[in-house]
């Protein structure tokens with residue numbers, strides 16, 4: 001019955017919540033570059049440490065955090081095992097009949113999974129602490145320069161905000177349909193891969209139909225209210241930078257120097 | 264088969280800021296073979312209650328007893344209880360998925376592991392019950408009208424042959440004739456086959472015409488329950504939870520302002536009211 005999904009907003013009043021969404025977006029982009037720049041375990045460890053501190057400052061309960069990124073955790077685990085088994089090099093640490101684990105494999109496994117974890121955690125931290133409206137207003141502002149090249153920035157931002165709004169709705173819908181089919185004796189929990197996939201057909205088809213229906217309804221509603229896209233549209237909510245965002249800049253610069261020293 | 268609910272509590276999303284206590288100490292007894300209506304405004308917990316009874320939501324406190332089977336916070340419902348209960352969700356036509364009407368209706372009985380001949384028989388029977396033409400069996404359910412789709416969905420649950428049939432606002436969004444047809448079908452299943460029917464509704468008039476027992480939910484608690492007379496004589500409680508009396512009761516009250524002696528207020532069908540008024544007229548003409 002836990003319906004926390006990736007990309008969900010977790011309302012709160014922490015320092016991180018109060019930062020300007022544009023600042024958070026920019027920071028996220030710079031931070032992602034840092035993550036790929038960090039090619040050593042020690043610098044990735046610094047980034048991991050920073051992520052955990054930031055998550056603590058955002059006051060997101062650990063259980064909520066874990067539940068939200070759980071699907072990604074499986075992927076991380078999977079890559080970790082792959083690297084552990086497949087990467088050769090260095091001393092052999094463990095020899096079993098079919099499996100040999102090398103030093104390099106262990107290093108890669110830790111490094112890659114830490115890197116993935118940091119990436120996913122920081123991105124979810126952004127969505128956890130920023131309301132969907134702020135997220136899209138932020139990205140719209142950041143993409144504004146692209147309007148010169150006739151890129152429909154406002155429409156892209158609108159698409160994003162609709163998508164964000166629809167994720168929890170579709171999730172709810174999935175649960176409802178699942179329950180309804182369970183009540184008709186559907187079984188989603190037994191059998192192997194193909195059988196399980198097949199057992200989801202009675203959920204997926206109604207889900208797609210419902211997504212199309214909602215999209216159509218939304219389009220109609222927007223037209224009925226005279227929505228005409230971005231032209232001449234003014235915003236009621238204005239974004240404002242504050243000194244908090246200055247701190248974010250300082251943190252980014254600090255991280256830069258620390259990484260430069262470690263790399 | 265009797266259903267007893269005691270002190271039932273259901274909490275959604277506990278441990279998050281969206282935590283919501285949807286049911287908070289609900290008590291309810293549904294006698295076997297009854298036609299019970301669960302009434303209440305939107306958000307009062309009706310859907311949550313029936314999903315808990317159907318074993319789709321686990322309670323956080325309290326017990327649900329179905330016949331001799333018991334469900335509580337630690338005990339999950341087993342498959343054999345589940346097949347006793349048929350649950351028709353709100354807007355059930357949104358859960359259709361198969362290529363043909365017949366295949367969709369067959370989904371339930373097939374999952375029960377019945378032989379093909381038995382499944383075919385049940386599909387035919389269910390289509391007949393809900394008044395679907397047998398010609399429609401090979402059509403795609405998505406080419407049907409809204410009302411027909413609703414019938415296909417209900418047939419899909421009837422095909423399981425449940426002893427207890429629970430429906431969440433089955434008539435919502437249908438035209439008056441379609442509503443009437445669905446509800447009379449339920450009445451027929453209840454009277455002729457002894458199926459226990461639990462009907463969730465926020466329409467008092469509809470409920471009072473078909474059900475024989477009532478349970479009123481408000482803010483996650485059961486605030487009134489019993490026969491029509493017991494429930495609808497408490498206009499004070501009903502109105503404090505933003506529920507209206509059935510139209511017929513309000514009409515009788517209106518008549519009673521002019522009538523002496525007044526009519527009894529536990530008249531819940533037009534036929535009954537007509538009979539009473541007719542009697543009065545005859546009495547007056549006689550002397």
Ligand SMILES: Nc1ncnc2c1ncn2[C@@H]1O[C@H](COP(=O)(O)OP(=O)(O)O)[C@@H](O)[C@H]1O
Pocket residue numbers: 275276281283284285303304305306307308309310311312
């Ligand atoms: N999956 C859910 N997660 C959180 N809250 C829910 C969920 N489903 C229902 N609720 C809340 O529980 C309460 C009761 O809902 P519900 O049982 O659907 O009422 P009804 O069917 O009487 O309209 C409502 O306040 C609703 O918002």
Ligand SMILES: [Mg+2]
Pocket residue numbers: 306309310353431
């Ligand atoms: Mg409901």
